[in-house]
Structure formats: structure tokens, C-alpha cells
Amino acid sequence: EPEVTQTPSHQVTQMGQEVILRCVPISNHLYFYWYRQILGQKVEFLVSFYNNEISEKSEIFDDQFSVERPDGSNFTLKIRSTKLEDSAMYFCASSWTSWGAGGANVLTFGAGSRLTVL
Amino acid sequence: GQQLNQSPQSMFIQEGEDVSMNCTSSSIFNTWLWYKQDPGEGPVLLIALYKAGELTSNGRLTAQFGITRKDSFLNISASIPSDVGIYFCAGQSGNTPLVFGKGTRLSVIA
Numbered sequence: 309e310p311e312v313t314q315t316p317s318h319q320v321t322q323m324g325q326e327v328i329l330r331c332v333p334i335s336n337h338l339y340f341y342w343y344r345q346i347l348g349q350k351v352e353f354l355v356s357f358y359n360n361e362i363s364e365k366s367e368i369f370d371d372q373f374s375v376e377r378p379d380g381s382n383f384t385l386k387i388r389s390t391k392l393e394d395s396a397m398y399f400c401a402s403s404w405t406s407w408g409a410g411g412a413n414v415l416t417f418g419a420g421s422r423l424t425v426l
Numbered sequence: 427g428q429q430l431n432q433s434p435q436s437m438f439i440q441e442g443e444d445v446s447m448n449c450t451s452s453s454i455f456n457t458w459l460w461y462k463q464d465p466g467e468g469p470v471l472l473i474a475l476y477k478a479g480e481l482t483s484n485g486r487l488t489a490q491f492g493i494t495r496k497d498s499f500l501n502i503s504a505s506i507p508s509d510v511g512i513y514f515c516a517g518q519s520g521n522t523p524l525v526f527g528k529g530t531r532l533s534v535i536a
Contacts, residue, residue, distance in 0.1 A: 312468075341523075351469060351514060353523040364523060399468050406521070414459070415524060417468035 310334040312418035314400050320424045324389050329421045331383045331400030340383045341401040341415060342375065344368070351399065357383065358406065390425045397422050428453045432515050432527030439505055440535050447530040448499040449515035458491050458498040459516040459524070469514055469526075473500070505534050 313332045321327050333340050342354040355365040357375055374386045383402075387394055401415040432449045439445055449458070457476055461469035473484050475491035475498060482489055488501045498517075502509055515527040 343526075350528040351516075351526040353525070356523060364521075366523070401468075414471055414474055417461075417470070419466070419468045 310416070312400055312402055312416050314398075314418035314421050316421055317419070318422040318424070320426065321390055323392055323425055327387045327390055327394075327423060329385045329387075329398050329400075329423070331385070331418055332381050333383055333400065333402030334416055335381070337402035337404050337416075339363075339403045339406055340375075340377070341403075342385045343399045343401060343417075344396040345399065345420075346396045354385075354398075363406075387423075390423070392425050395423055395425045428517070428519075428522065428525045430515055430517055430525055430527035432530055434530055435528070436531040436533070438533045438535060441505060441507060443505055445502040445505055445509070445532060446499060447513060447515075447532075448497060449517070449527050450497045451517055452496070453517075453519065454495040455517035455519045456495070457518040458489070459518070460487075460489050460498070460500045461514045461516060461526075463512045463514060463529070465511075472513075502532075505532075507534050507536055510534050 315330045340357045343351050345351045353366050354369045356363045372388045376384050397420040399420045400418045403415045430449050430451050459474050460472045462472050463469045473482050473489040478495045479493050480491040486503045512529040512531050514529045516524050518524045
């Protein structure tokens with residue numbers, strides 16, 4: 309079964325440092341997403357990406373965040389200067405269709421990257 | 427933004443019992459999804475619902491898309507220890523992002 313893979317599984321960083329989280333979406337998917345989950349809380353939308361540009365972002369996704377698809381397989385989330393409150397599990401997801409396409413739009417999630425900011 | 431109210435927050439049940447959890451929203455959704463999250467893993471899709479009134483089963487799991495399109499429930503019959511985890515409802519409408527509920531943490535006592 310195709311899967312979304314994420315690296316690293318866990319990263320510990322000092323406040324103020326830059327972090328890059330990597331994802332390899334399912335190969336024939338066209339839409340890519342980042343969600344985050346603060347410990348014990350719900351999964352929250354950060355950003356969606358299609359055709360090499362951001363299609364939607366939440367208020368959480370401020371100027372400290374950026375996403376990139378540097379090649380044909382990777383999808384990265386960069387946090388420029390980490391803050392304590394950025395500590396969370398970050399999930400990458402991909403889908404074949406967009407939000408509004410109905411039926412076939414099912415997001416497949418990776419196992420997540422746990423970010424701990426000290 | 428859109429909010430989903432998921433209940434109960436947590437449940438402790440005996441193995442073999444049936445489980446029911448639900449989600450409500452003040453907004454109408456076109457799609458309801460139910461995911462399960464095991465510790466240290468990402469959410470895994472259990473059931474997808476695309477039509478008001480739709481009742482869909484996946485093994486011992488049954489989920490329904492409410493007629494008003496503002497609610498959905500998930501039932502698990504004859505629970506087993508591997509049902510332990512966090513169950514999330516998620517809703518989506520139009521071109522807005524998939525929104526998740528806060529989850530129901532299920533514990534099964536053997």
C-alpha cells in the first residue's frame with residue numbers, strides 16, 4: 309500500500325534555530341498538506357500546496373513557516389526561527405484531488421515528525 | 427473558522443462492548459471522515475462519508491452522515507484490545523481545508 313513517509317521521526321532543537329521537516333508524498337498524488345498536532349490536542353491544518361504553490365494556509369502558518377517542493381518527490385516544511393510553542397507533531401499528507409472534488413478526496417497521512425523545541 | 431465538537435472525550439470500555447462516538451458542527455459539511463490514530467502514528471482513514479444520510483460499514487465499524495449534514499457518528503461493535511487509540515472525526519466542505527475534531531480516546535479493558 310502506498311504511503312507518505314516523513315523524516316526525521318523526532319527532532320530536538322534549540323529555540324531560534326531553523327528546522328526543516330521532510331516528506332515524500334504518494335507518488336501520483338498532486339496535492340500536499342502539512343498539519344500539526346500539539347500534544348493531546350486536535351490535528352490542525354497549516355498549509356496546502358498544489359502545482360508548486362501554496363493554495364491555502366491557516367493563521368498558524370505565519371512568516372516563520374515556508375514550504376517547498378525542491379524536486380519531484382520531496383515536500384518540505386521549514387520553520388525559520390523556532391519558538392517553544394512550535395513543539396508539536398507535524399503531519400504531512402497528500403491526496404489525488406483537491407478539497408472541492410468530493411468523493412475521491414481522501415488525505416493519506418504520514419506517521420509524523422515530532423518536533424521538540426527547548 | 428469551522429469547529430467540530432466531538433464526544434465523548436474519552437471512554438473506558440470492556441472488551442466485547444459496543445462503542446459509540448459522535449461529532450457535531452455548526453456548519454454544514456459535504457464530507458465526513460473518521461480517522462484512527464495509534465500512539466506515535468499519523469491518522470489512518472477508517473470510513474469516508476459523502477452523502478447526507480449515508481450509512482457505511484467497515485468490518486465492525488459503522489458510521490453515518492447525519493441528515494442535516496452537521497453531524498456524524500461512529501459505532502464500533504464487539505470491541506477488541508486493538509481498537510485502543512484516538513478516533514478523530516473530520517469534516518470538509520467546498521474548498522475549505524479538512525477540519526478535525528478533538529478526538530475520542532478509547533481504552534479497552536480485556
